[in-house]
Amino acid sequence: MRCANLDWRRIAVTSAVLSAIVGCATTPSDEAVRAQATEVMKASFKPRGQANLDRLDQDETQRVCSAYAGHALPGDVAKRIEQDNLKTIGYPADGKLLGDWKNGEKIAQEGRGKQYSDDPAAPTGGNCYACHRLSAQELSYGTIGPSLYHFGKDRGYTDENRRYAYGKVYNAEAFVACSNMPRFGYKGILTEQQIKDVVALLMDPASPVNQ
Amino acid sequence: MLAEVDSREPAFEERENARHEFLIRAMNAATTASSAACLHVRHRARRLRPHRHCASLLASAFAAVASLALAQGSTVDEIAKYRDALAEGNPAELWEARGEALWKQPRGPKQVSFERCDLGLGAGVVHGAYAQLPRYFPDADRVQDLESRLVWCMVTQQGLNAADAVKTPFGDGSARRSELEALTAYVVAQSRGAKMNVPLDTPRIREMYALGEKMFYFRGGTHDFSCATCHSEEGKRIRLQDLPNLSTTAGAQKAYTTWPAYRVSQGELRTFEWRLNDCFRQQRFPELVYGSDTAIALTTYLAHNANGAEVQAPSIKR
Numbered sequence: 001m002r003c004a005n006l007d008w009r010r011i012a013v014t015s016a017v018l019s020a021i022v023g024c025a026t027t028p029s030d031e032a033v034r035a036q037a038t039e040v041m042k043a044s045f046k047p048r049g050q051a052n053l054d055r056l057d058q059d060e061t062q063r064v065c066s067a068y069a070g071h072a073l074p075g076d077v078a079k080r081i082e083q084d085n086l087k088t089i090g091y092p093a094d095g096k097l098l099g100d101w102k103n104g105e106k107i108a109q110e111g112r113g114k115q116y117s118d119d120p121a122a123p124t125g126g127n128c129y130a131c132h133r134l135s136a137q138e139l140s141y142g143t144i145g146p147s148l149y150h151f152g153k154d155r156g157y158t159d160e161n162r163r164y165a166y167g168k169v170y171n172a173e174a175f176v177a178c179s180n181m182p183r184f185g186y187k188g189i190l191t192e193q194q195i196k197d198v199v200a201l202l203m204d205p206a207s208p209v210n211q
Numbered sequence: 212m213l214a215e216v217d218s219r220e221p222a223f224e225e226r227e228n229a230r231h232e233f234l235i236r237a238m239n240a241a242t243t244a245s246s247a248a249c250l251h252v253r254h255r256a257r258r259l260r261p262h263r264h265c266a267s268l269l270a271s272a273f274a275a276v277a278s279l280a281l282a283q284g285s286t287v288d289e290i291a292k293y294r295d296a297l298a299e300g301n302p303a304e305l306w307e308a309r310g311e312a313l314w315k316q317p318r319g320p321k322q323v324s325f326e327r328c329d330l331g332l333g334a335g336v337v338h339g340a341y342a343q344l345p346r347y348f349p350d351a352d353r354v355q356d357l358e359s360r361l362v363w364c365m366v367t368q369q370g371l372n373a374a375d376a377v378k379t380p381f382g383d384g385s386a387r388r389s390e391l392e393a394l395t396a397y398v399v400a401q402s403r404g405a406k407m408n409v410p411l412d413t414p415r416i417r418e419m420y421a422l423g424e425k426m427f428y429f430r431g432g433t434h435d436f437s438c439a440t441c442h443s444e445e446g447k448r449i450r451l452q453d454l455p456n457l458s459t460t461a462g463a464q465k466a467y468t469t470w471p472a473y474r475v476s477q478g479e480l481r482t483f484e485w486r487l488n489d490c491f492r493q494q495r496f497p498e499l500v501y502g503s504d505t506a507i508a509l510t511t512y513l514a515h516n517a518n519g520a521e522v523q524a525p526s527i528k529r
Binding site: 046 | 426432433437443451452454491495503505
Protein backbone atom coordinates (compact mmCIF):
# COMPACT_ATOMS: atom_id res chain seq x y z
CA MET A 1 0.00 0.00 0.00
CA ARG A 2 1.24 3.46 -0.81
CA CYS A 3 1.11 5.78 2.16
CA ALA A 4 -0.34 8.56 0.05
CA ASN A 5 -3.39 6.43 -0.78
CA LEU A 6 -4.60 5.97 2.76
CA ASP A 7 -8.16 6.70 3.69
CA TRP A 8 -7.77 9.87 5.72
CA ARG A 9 -11.38 9.91 6.93
CA ARG A 10 -10.86 6.55 8.59
CA ILE A 11 -7.62 7.77 10.10
CA ALA A 12 -9.31 10.92 11.40
CA VAL A 13 -11.95 8.83 13.19
CA THR A 14 -9.32 6.51 14.68
CA SER A 15 -7.29 9.52 15.71
CA ALA A 16 -10.25 11.08 17.45
CA VAL A 17 -10.80 7.90 19.46
CA LEU A 18 -7.12 7.74 20.34
CA SER A 19 -7.05 11.40 21.33
CA ALA A 20 -9.93 10.77 23.69
CA ILE A 21 -8.00 7.93 25.28
CA VAL A 22 -4.59 9.54 25.39
CA GLY A 23 -5.74 13.07 26.16
CA CYS A 24 -3.21 15.87 25.83
CA ALA A 25 -0.08 13.86 26.55
CA THR A 26 0.93 13.56 22.92
CA THR A 27 0.52 15.93 20.01
CA PRO A 28 -2.34 15.55 17.50
CA SER A 29 0.10 14.86 14.65
CA ASP A 30 1.49 12.04 16.76
CA GLU A 31 -1.98 10.48 16.85
CA ALA A 32 -2.42 10.80 13.09
CA VAL A 33 0.96 9.19 12.41
CA ARG A 34 0.20 6.36 14.85
CA ALA A 35 -3.15 5.72 13.17
CA GLN A 36 -1.48 5.75 9.77
CA ALA A 37 1.22 3.34 11.01
CA THR A 38 -1.51 0.96 12.18
CA GLU A 39 -3.21 1.10 8.76
CA VAL A 40 0.09 0.44 6.97
CA MET A 41 0.84 -2.50 9.27
CA LYS A 42 -2.51 -4.09 8.52
CA ALA A 43 -1.60 -4.06 4.83
CA SER A 44 1.92 -5.42 5.45
CA PHE A 45 1.19 -8.81 6.99
CA LYS A 46 -0.35 -12.03 5.72
CA PRO A 47 -2.04 -14.78 7.74
CA ARG A 48 0.15 -17.81 8.33
CA GLY A 49 -0.50 -20.93 10.37
CA GLN A 50 -2.42 -20.03 13.52
CA ALA A 51 -1.50 -16.32 13.27
CA ASN A 52 -4.30 -14.43 11.55
CA LEU A 53 -4.50 -10.72 10.81
CA ASP A 54 -6.75 -10.13 13.84
CA ARG A 55 -3.58 -10.29 15.93
CA LEU A 56 -2.96 -6.74 14.70
CA ASP A 57 -6.28 -5.53 16.14
CA GLN A 58 -5.17 -3.83 19.33
CA ASP A 59 -7.29 -3.90 22.47
CA GLU A 60 -7.45 -0.75 24.58
CA THR A 61 -4.53 -1.74 26.81
CA GLN A 62 -2.30 -2.41 23.81
CA ARG A 63 -3.40 0.84 22.13
CA VAL A 64 -2.81 3.06 25.15
CA CYS A 65 0.47 1.37 26.08
CA SER A 66 1.73 1.79 22.48
CA ALA A 67 0.79 5.47 22.56
CA TYR A 68 2.64 6.13 25.81
CA ALA A 69 5.70 4.00 25.02
CA GLY A 70 8.79 6.12 25.54
CA HIS A 71 6.79 8.67 27.60
CA ALA A 72 5.89 8.73 31.29
CA LEU A 73 2.55 7.04 31.90
CA PRO A 74 0.22 9.44 33.78
CA GLY A 75 -1.03 8.08 37.10
CA ASP A 76 -4.73 8.18 36.22
CA VAL A 77 -4.15 6.37 32.91
CA ALA A 78 -2.09 3.69 34.66
CA LYS A 79 -4.75 3.28 37.32
CA ARG A 80 -7.50 2.77 34.75
CA ILE A 81 -5.51 0.18 32.81
CA GLU A 82 -4.84 -1.72 36.03
CA GLN A 83 -8.48 -1.56 37.16
CA ASP A 84 -9.80 -2.71 33.76
CA ASN A 85 -7.37 -5.63 33.66
CA LEU A 86 -8.01 -6.59 37.28
CA LYS A 87 -11.66 -7.24 36.35
CA THR A 88 -10.58 -9.87 33.79
CA ILE A 89 -8.85 -12.19 36.25
CA GLY A 90 -10.73 -15.46 36.66
CA TYR A 91 -9.65 -17.33 39.79
CA PRO A 92 -10.15 -21.13 39.82
CA ALA A 93 -13.64 -22.24 40.82
CA ASP A 94 -12.21 -24.99 43.04
CA GLY A 95 -10.28 -22.37 45.02
CA LYS A 96 -7.02 -24.28 44.59
CA LEU A 97 -4.14 -22.14 43.32
CA LEU A 98 -1.20 -24.52 43.64
CA GLY A 99 -0.63 -27.17 40.95
CA ASP A 100 2.44 -29.31 40.31
CA TRP A 101 5.75 -27.43 40.30
CA LYS A 102 7.35 -30.12 38.12
CA ASN A 103 4.89 -29.31 35.34
CA GLY A 104 5.40 -25.64 36.14
CA GLU A 105 9.12 -26.02 35.48
CA LYS A 106 8.39 -27.61 32.07
CA ILE A 107 6.02 -24.76 31.19
CA ALA A 108 8.63 -22.22 32.30
CA GLN A 109 11.23 -23.87 30.03
CA GLU A 110 8.99 -24.23 26.96
CA GLY A 111 9.23 -21.36 24.47
CA ARG A 112 6.95 -22.68 21.77
CA GLY A 113 3.34 -21.64 21.40
CA LYS A 114 1.24 -19.16 19.40
CA GLN A 115 3.93 -18.51 16.78
CA TYR A 116 2.83 -19.24 13.20
CA SER A 117 5.61 -21.83 13.09
CA ASP A 118 4.20 -23.70 16.12
CA ASP A 119 1.82 -26.65 16.12
CA PRO A 120 -1.50 -25.23 17.41
CA ALA A 121 -2.42 -28.66 18.81
CA ALA A 122 0.67 -28.82 21.06
CA PRO A 123 0.53 -27.33 24.57
CA THR A 124 1.69 -23.72 24.75
CA GLY A 125 4.70 -22.83 26.86
CA GLY A 126 5.08 -19.93 29.26
CA ASN A 127 8.75 -19.34 28.35
CA CYS A 128 9.33 -17.77 31.80
CA TYR A 129 13.10 -18.38 31.64
CA ALA A 130 13.33 -16.19 28.54
CA CYS A 131 12.94 -13.17 30.85
CA HIS A 132 13.28 -14.35 34.48
CA ARG A 133 15.70 -16.17 36.69
CA LEU A 134 13.76 -18.92 38.52
CA SER A 135 15.52 -22.03 39.83
CA ALA A 136 19.22 -21.79 40.72
CA GLN A 137 20.00 -24.79 38.52
CA GLU A 138 18.97 -23.10 35.27
CA LEU A 139 21.78 -20.75 34.25
CA SER A 140 20.27 -19.85 30.88
CA TYR A 141 17.78 -17.20 31.93
CA GLY A 142 16.93 -13.73 30.60
CA THR A 143 16.85 -10.41 32.38
CA ILE A 144 13.91 -8.49 30.87
CA GLY A 145 11.92 -9.30 34.01
CA PRO A 146 13.13 -9.40 37.64
CA SER A 147 14.68 -12.47 39.26
CA LEU A 148 12.03 -14.75 40.77
CA TYR A 149 14.54 -16.93 42.61
CA HIS A 150 13.25 -17.53 46.17
CA PHE A 151 9.90 -16.00 45.16
CA GLY A 152 7.84 -17.83 47.82
CA LYS A 153 10.62 -18.20 50.37
CA ASP A 154 11.25 -14.43 50.49
CA ARG A 155 7.60 -13.33 50.42
CA GLY A 156 6.11 -16.03 52.60
CA TYR A 157 3.92 -19.00 51.64
CA THR A 158 0.64 -17.21 52.35
CA ASP A 159 -2.79 -17.41 50.69
CA GLU A 160 -2.48 -13.75 49.79
CA ASN A 161 0.84 -14.30 47.97
CA ARG A 162 -0.48 -17.39 46.15
CA ARG A 163 -3.45 -15.31 45.00
CA TYR A 164 -1.14 -12.49 43.90
CA ALA A 165 1.09 -14.92 41.94
CA TYR A 166 -1.95 -16.44 40.19
CA GLY A 167 -3.33 -13.00 39.29
CA LYS A 168 0.04 -11.74 38.08
CA VAL A 169 0.51 -14.67 35.70
CA TYR A 170 -3.14 -14.44 34.61
CA ASN A 171 -2.99 -10.72 33.78
CA ALA A 172 0.16 -8.77 34.64
CA GLU A 173 -1.39 -5.48 33.46
CA ALA A 174 -3.66 -5.56 36.51
CA PHE A 175 -0.67 -4.88 38.75
CA VAL A 176 1.77 -2.87 36.60
CA ALA A 177 0.19 -0.94 33.71
CA CYS A 178 2.05 -1.44 30.41
CA SER A 179 4.20 -4.22 31.87
CA ASN A 180 6.30 -6.13 29.33
CA MET A 181 4.84 -9.39 30.64
CA PRO A 182 2.22 -11.20 28.54
CA ARG A 183 -1.29 -11.69 29.99
CA PHE A 184 -1.11 -15.49 30.06
CA GLY A 185 -4.61 -16.21 31.35
CA TYR A 186 -6.56 -13.31 29.88
CA LYS A 187 -5.15 -13.85 26.37
CA GLY A 188 -5.60 -17.63 26.52
CA ILE A 189 -1.89 -18.43 26.28
CA LEU A 190 -1.91 -20.79 29.29
CA THR A 191 -4.79 -22.86 30.66
CA GLU A 192 -6.02 -22.57 34.26
CA GLN A 193 -4.19 -25.80 35.16
CA GLN A 194 -0.96 -24.55 33.56
CA ILE A 195 -1.16 -21.31 35.55
CA LYS A 196 -1.67 -23.32 38.75
CA ASP A 197 1.45 -25.32 37.88
CA VAL A 198 3.45 -22.13 37.33
CA VAL A 199 2.15 -20.74 40.63
CA ALA A 200 3.39 -23.95 42.28
CA LEU A 201 6.82 -23.40 40.73
CA LEU A 202 6.85 -19.99 42.42
CA MET A 203 5.06 -20.77 45.69
CA ASP A 204 5.53 -24.45 46.59
CA PRO A 205 8.13 -24.75 49.36
CA ALA A 206 9.44 -27.89 47.58
CA SER A 207 9.96 -26.09 44.25
CA PRO A 208 13.58 -25.57 43.12
CA VAL A 209 12.77 -21.85 42.95
CA ASN A 210 12.59 -21.83 46.77
CA GLN A 211 15.70 -23.96 47.49
CA MET B 212 36.37 -10.52 -5.05
CA LEU B 213 35.94 -13.00 -7.85
CA ALA B 214 36.13 -12.05 -11.48
CA GLU B 215 33.11 -12.53 -13.71
CA VAL B 216 32.53 -16.26 -13.86
CA ASP B 217 29.70 -18.57 -14.63
CA SER B 218 28.74 -20.39 -11.45
CA ARG B 219 28.15 -23.58 -13.46
CA GLU B 220 31.73 -23.66 -14.74
CA PRO B 221 33.67 -26.59 -13.14
CA ALA B 222 36.75 -24.43 -12.43
CA PHE B 223 34.57 -22.05 -10.44
CA GLU B 224 33.17 -24.89 -8.36
CA GLU B 225 36.66 -26.17 -7.67
CA ARG B 226 37.99 -22.80 -6.69
CA GLU B 227 35.01 -22.22 -4.46
CA ASN B 228 35.47 -25.56 -2.75
CA ALA B 229 39.13 -24.76 -2.12
CA ARG B 230 38.12 -21.37 -0.74
CA HIS B 231 35.51 -23.00 1.41
CA GLU B 232 37.98 -25.53 2.79
CA PHE B 233 40.14 -22.57 3.75
CA LEU B 234 37.22 -20.85 5.46
CA ILE B 235 36.37 -23.98 7.37
CA ARG B 236 40.00 -24.35 8.49
CA ALA B 237 39.97 -20.79 9.76
CA MET B 238 36.82 -21.56 11.74
CA ASN B 239 38.44 -24.71 13.09
CA ALA B 240 41.24 -22.68 14.56
CA ALA B 241 38.65 -21.13 16.81
CA THR B 242 36.53 -24.13 17.70
CA THR B 243 38.83 -27.05 18.71
CA ALA B 244 37.31 -30.53 18.85
CA SER B 245 33.84 -29.85 17.48
CA SER B 246 35.14 -28.25 14.33
CA ALA B 247 37.62 -31.05 13.69
CA ALA B 248 34.55 -33.21 13.15
CA CYS B 249 33.15 -30.41 11.02
CA LEU B 250 36.21 -30.47 8.76
CA HIS B 251 35.84 -34.21 8.40
CA VAL B 252 32.28 -33.74 7.25
CA ARG B 253 33.41 -31.08 4.81
CA HIS B 254 35.98 -33.38 3.23
CA ARG B 255 33.36 -36.01 2.61
CA ALA B 256 30.71 -33.69 1.31
CA ARG B 257 32.36 -31.46 -1.24
CA ARG B 258 29.64 -28.96 -1.62
CA LEU B 259 29.79 -25.27 -2.18
CA ARG B 260 27.58 -24.58 0.74
CA PRO B 261 28.47 -24.89 4.43
CA HIS B 262 27.31 -28.26 5.61
CA ARG B 263 24.40 -28.43 8.04
CA HIS B 264 26.54 -30.42 10.47
CA CYS B 265 29.14 -27.68 10.44
CA ALA B 266 26.48 -25.18 11.28
CA SER B 267 25.18 -27.15 14.22
CA LEU B 268 28.67 -27.95 15.49
CA LEU B 269 29.61 -24.32 15.30
CA ALA B 270 26.38 -23.47 17.06
CA SER B 271 27.35 -25.87 19.84
CA ALA B 272 30.72 -24.17 20.04
CA PHE B 273 28.95 -20.84 20.41
CA ALA B 274 26.76 -22.32 23.13
CA ALA B 275 29.81 -23.70 24.91
CA VAL B 276 31.49 -20.30 24.80
CA ALA B 277 28.27 -18.73 26.05
CA SER B 278 28.01 -21.11 29.03
CA LEU B 279 31.61 -20.51 29.94
CA ALA B 280 31.13 -16.79 29.68
CA LEU B 281 28.12 -16.89 31.96
CA ALA B 282 30.28 -18.32 34.69
CA GLN B 283 32.54 -15.35 34.09
CA GLY B 284 29.70 -12.85 34.36
CA SER B 285 29.01 -11.78 30.78
CA THR B 286 28.60 -13.45 27.42
CA VAL B 287 29.59 -10.36 25.49
CA ASP B 288 33.38 -10.47 25.72
CA GLU B 289 33.74 -14.14 24.93
CA ILE B 290 31.37 -14.04 22.00
CA ALA B 291 33.14 -10.94 20.67
CA LYS B 292 36.48 -12.79 20.85
CA TYR B 293 34.95 -15.77 19.10
CA ARG B 294 33.49 -13.55 16.41
CA ASP B 295 36.86 -11.89 15.85
CA ALA B 296 38.47 -15.29 15.46
CA LEU B 297 35.91 -16.20 12.83
CA ALA B 298 35.82 -12.90 10.96
CA GLU B 299 38.79 -13.89 8.79
CA GLY B 300 36.89 -16.88 7.49
CA ASN B 301 33.31 -15.67 7.27
CA PRO B 302 31.30 -18.02 5.01
CA ALA B 303 29.29 -14.93 3.96
CA GLU B 304 32.00 -14.59 1.31
CA LEU B 305 30.39 -17.48 -0.53
CA TRP B 306 27.10 -15.59 -0.74
CA GLU B 307 28.94 -12.45 -1.83
CA ALA B 308 30.65 -14.35 -4.64
CA ARG B 309 27.39 -15.93 -5.79
CA GLY B 310 25.71 -12.52 -5.60
CA GLU B 311 28.42 -10.94 -7.73
CA ALA B 312 27.93 -13.56 -10.42
CA LEU B 313 24.15 -13.01 -10.30
CA TRP B 314 24.61 -9.24 -10.44
CA LYS B 315 26.62 -9.43 -13.66
CA GLN B 316 24.61 -12.13 -15.39
CA PRO B 317 21.96 -11.21 -18.01
CA ARG B 318 18.73 -12.50 -16.47
CA GLY B 319 15.00 -12.80 -16.99
CA PRO B 320 12.92 -12.65 -20.18
CA LYS B 321 14.62 -9.37 -21.11
CA GLN B 322 18.13 -10.77 -20.54
CA VAL B 323 19.26 -7.70 -18.64
CA SER B 324 21.85 -7.72 -15.85
CA PHE B 325 21.69 -5.70 -12.64
CA GLU B 326 24.36 -3.45 -14.14
CA ARG B 327 21.42 -1.31 -15.29
CA CYS B 328 19.90 -1.28 -11.81
CA ASP B 329 20.13 2.11 -10.05
CA LEU B 330 20.53 1.69 -6.30
CA GLY B 331 20.51 5.45 -5.84
CA LEU B 332 24.01 6.38 -7.00
CA GLY B 333 23.49 5.71 -10.73
CA ALA B 334 22.93 2.63 -12.89
CA GLY B 335 25.10 -0.28 -11.81
CA VAL B 336 26.91 1.65 -9.06
CA VAL B 337 27.22 -0.63 -6.04
CA HIS B 338 30.17 0.92 -4.20
CA GLY B 339 28.76 2.70 -1.12
CA ALA B 340 25.14 2.33 -2.30
CA TYR B 341 23.88 0.27 0.64
CA ALA B 342 25.09 2.83 3.19
CA GLN B 343 22.63 5.33 1.65
CA LEU B 344 19.54 3.10 1.65
CA PRO B 345 16.58 3.20 2.13
CA ARG B 346 15.83 6.20 -0.06
CA TYR B 347 12.97 7.61 -2.13
CA PHE B 348 13.15 6.49 -5.78
CA PRO B 349 11.15 8.72 -8.15
CA ASP B 350 11.03 5.99 -10.85
CA ALA B 351 9.21 3.65 -8.45
CA ASP B 352 7.49 6.51 -6.60
CA ARG B 353 8.30 4.69 -3.40
CA VAL B 354 10.81 4.58 -0.54
CA GLN B 355 12.75 1.33 -1.02
CA ASP B 356 15.30 -0.60 0.98
CA LEU B 357 18.00 -2.58 -0.82
CA GLU B 358 15.92 -5.73 -1.00
CA SER B 359 12.76 -4.14 -2.40
CA ARG B 360 14.92 -2.17 -4.86
CA LEU B 361 16.52 -5.40 -6.12
CA VAL B 362 13.04 -6.87 -6.61
CA TRP B 363 11.97 -3.70 -8.47
CA CYS B 364 14.93 -4.09 -10.86
CA MET B 365 14.14 -7.79 -11.35
CA VAL B 366 10.56 -7.02 -12.27
CA THR B 367 10.78 -3.77 -14.25
CA GLN B 368 14.18 -4.24 -15.93
CA GLN B 369 14.67 -7.99 -16.19
CA GLY B 370 11.00 -8.76 -16.80
CA LEU B 371 10.62 -11.33 -14.04
CA ASN B 372 7.17 -12.07 -12.66
CA ALA B 373 6.59 -10.04 -9.48
CA ALA B 374 5.08 -12.93 -7.49
CA ASP B 375 7.89 -15.32 -8.51
CA ALA B 376 10.58 -12.78 -7.58
CA VAL B 377 9.48 -12.71 -3.92
CA LYS B 378 8.19 -16.28 -3.61
CA THR B 379 11.03 -17.58 -1.40
CA PRO B 380 13.18 -14.55 -0.49
CA PHE B 381 14.85 -16.46 2.36
CA GLY B 382 15.30 -19.67 0.38
CA ASP B 383 13.31 -22.84 0.71
CA GLY B 384 15.31 -25.10 2.99
CA SER B 385 17.72 -27.27 1.07
CA ALA B 386 15.55 -27.28 -2.04
CA ARG B 387 16.15 -23.76 -3.25
CA ARG B 388 18.69 -21.14 -2.31
CA SER B 389 17.74 -17.50 -2.28
CA GLU B 390 19.11 -15.29 -5.04
CA LEU B 391 18.02 -12.22 -3.09
CA GLU B 392 20.18 -13.20 -0.09
CA ALA B 393 23.21 -13.61 -2.36
CA LEU B 394 22.60 -10.35 -4.22
CA THR B 395 22.07 -8.51 -0.94
CA ALA B 396 25.31 -9.94 0.46
CA TYR B 397 27.24 -8.79 -2.61
CA VAL B 398 25.82 -5.25 -2.63
CA VAL B 399 26.22 -4.76 1.14
CA ALA B 400 29.85 -5.95 1.00
CA GLN B 401 30.58 -3.07 -1.42
CA SER B 402 29.68 -0.67 1.41
CA ARG B 403 31.91 -2.29 4.02
CA GLY B 404 33.65 0.55 5.86
CA ALA B 405 31.32 3.22 4.41
CA LYS B 406 29.47 5.38 6.92
CA MET B 407 25.69 5.06 7.11
CA ASN B 408 24.19 8.14 5.50
CA VAL B 409 20.39 8.06 5.23
CA PRO B 410 19.19 11.68 5.34
CA LEU B 411 15.51 12.46 5.81
CA ASP B 412 15.68 14.78 2.82
CA THR B 413 12.36 14.13 1.07
CA PRO B 414 8.80 14.26 2.44
CA ARG B 415 8.29 10.58 1.60
CA ILE B 416 11.32 9.34 3.53
CA ARG B 417 10.41 11.60 6.45
CA GLU B 418 6.97 9.97 6.41
CA MET B 419 8.50 6.47 6.37
CA TYR B 420 10.80 7.31 9.26
CA ALA B 421 7.91 8.65 11.35
CA LEU B 422 5.82 5.54 10.60
CA GLY B 423 8.75 3.27 11.47
CA GLU B 424 9.12 4.92 14.84
CA LYS B 425 5.46 4.33 15.67
CA MET B 426 5.64 0.73 14.43
CA PHE B 427 8.62 0.12 16.72
CA TYR B 428 6.32 0.79 19.70
CA PHE B 429 3.20 -0.98 18.32
CA ARG B 430 2.04 -3.61 20.81
CA GLY B 431 -0.17 -6.41 19.58
CA GLY B 432 -0.75 -10.12 19.20
CA THR B 433 -1.44 -12.74 21.84
CA HIS B 434 1.58 -11.66 23.93
CA ASP B 435 1.26 -7.82 23.72
CA PHE B 436 4.79 -7.64 22.27
CA SER B 437 6.28 -4.72 20.34
CA CYS B 438 9.84 -4.32 19.03
CA ALA B 439 10.40 -2.13 22.10
CA THR B 440 9.51 -4.97 24.51
CA CYS B 441 12.91 -6.53 23.88
CA HIS B 442 14.86 -3.65 22.33
CA SER B 443 14.41 -0.47 24.39
CA GLU B 444 16.48 -1.07 27.52
CA GLU B 445 20.22 -1.35 28.11
CA GLY B 446 21.91 -4.56 29.17
CA LYS B 447 18.93 -6.92 28.78
CA ARG B 448 18.98 -10.40 27.38
CA ILE B 449 16.62 -13.24 26.39
CA ARG B 450 17.97 -16.43 27.94
CA LEU B 451 21.69 -15.84 27.31
CA GLN B 452 21.29 -13.79 24.14
CA ASP B 453 22.17 -10.12 24.60
CA LEU B 454 19.57 -7.74 23.18
CA PRO B 455 20.55 -4.52 21.44
CA ASN B 456 18.79 -1.38 22.69
CA LEU B 457 17.52 -0.05 19.36
CA SER B 458 15.97 3.06 20.90
CA THR B 459 19.43 4.67 21.29
CA THR B 460 21.78 5.87 18.55
CA ALA B 461 24.65 3.68 19.75
CA GLY B 462 22.42 0.62 19.94
CA ALA B 463 20.89 1.14 16.49
CA GLN B 464 24.33 1.80 14.98
CA LYS B 465 25.85 -1.37 16.41
CA ALA B 466 22.92 -3.61 15.48
CA TYR B 467 21.96 -2.23 12.06
CA THR B 468 25.50 -2.12 10.64
CA THR B 469 26.13 -5.81 11.40
CA TRP B 470 23.29 -7.08 9.18
CA PRO B 471 23.19 -9.00 6.88
CA ALA B 472 25.04 -11.76 8.69
CA TYR B 473 26.08 -15.35 8.22
CA ARG B 474 24.09 -17.14 10.93
CA VAL B 475 26.21 -20.00 12.22
CA SER B 476 23.22 -21.71 13.88
CA GLN B 477 21.39 -21.82 10.54
CA GLY B 478 24.25 -22.20 8.07
CA GLU B 479 22.67 -19.38 6.07
CA LEU B 480 23.29 -15.77 5.26
CA ARG B 481 20.40 -13.71 6.59
CA THR B 482 19.35 -10.23 5.48
CA PHE B 483 17.82 -7.40 7.48
CA GLU B 484 14.35 -8.17 6.08
CA TRP B 485 14.82 -11.71 7.39
CA ARG B 486 15.72 -10.26 10.80
CA LEU B 487 12.50 -8.23 10.87
CA ASN B 488 10.44 -11.15 9.57
CA ASP B 489 11.70 -13.52 12.25
CA CYS B 490 11.32 -10.97 15.06
CA PHE B 491 7.64 -10.60 14.13
CA ARG B 492 7.24 -14.39 14.10
CA GLN B 493 8.54 -14.47 17.66
CA GLN B 494 6.25 -11.54 18.52
CA ARG B 495 3.41 -13.92 17.56
CA PHE B 496 2.34 -11.60 14.72
CA PRO B 497 1.23 -12.93 11.32
CA GLU B 498 3.91 -13.08 8.62
CA LEU B 499 5.56 -9.82 7.55
CA VAL B 500 5.29 -9.43 3.77
CA TYR B 501 8.70 -9.14 2.08
CA GLY B 502 9.27 -5.62 0.80
CA SER B 503 6.12 -4.31 2.53
CA ASP B 504 5.88 -0.72 3.74
CA THR B 505 6.19 -1.93 7.34
CA ALA B 506 9.50 -3.65 6.53
CA ILE B 507 10.72 -0.51 4.75
CA ALA B 508 9.49 1.92 7.44
CA LEU B 509 11.21 -0.01 10.26
CA THR B 510 14.37 -0.31 8.15
CA THR B 511 14.28 3.45 7.47
CA TYR B 512 13.85 4.17 11.19
CA LEU B 513 16.84 2.03 12.15
CA ALA B 514 19.06 2.93 9.17
CA HIS B 515 18.65 6.68 9.82
CA ASN B 516 19.33 6.16 13.53
CA ALA B 517 22.51 4.29 12.54
CA ASN B 518 23.83 7.29 10.55
CA GLY B 519 27.54 7.93 11.03
CA ALA B 520 28.43 4.32 11.88
CA GLU B 521 30.49 2.20 9.49
CA VAL B 522 28.87 -0.73 7.70
CA GLN B 523 30.51 -3.92 9.02
CA ALA B 524 28.39 -6.37 7.09
CA PRO B 525 28.01 -9.04 5.96
CA SER B 526 29.10 -10.11 9.42
CA ILE B 527 28.94 -13.39 11.30
CA LYS B 528 26.55 -14.07 14.16
CA ARG B 529 25.81 -17.02 16.40
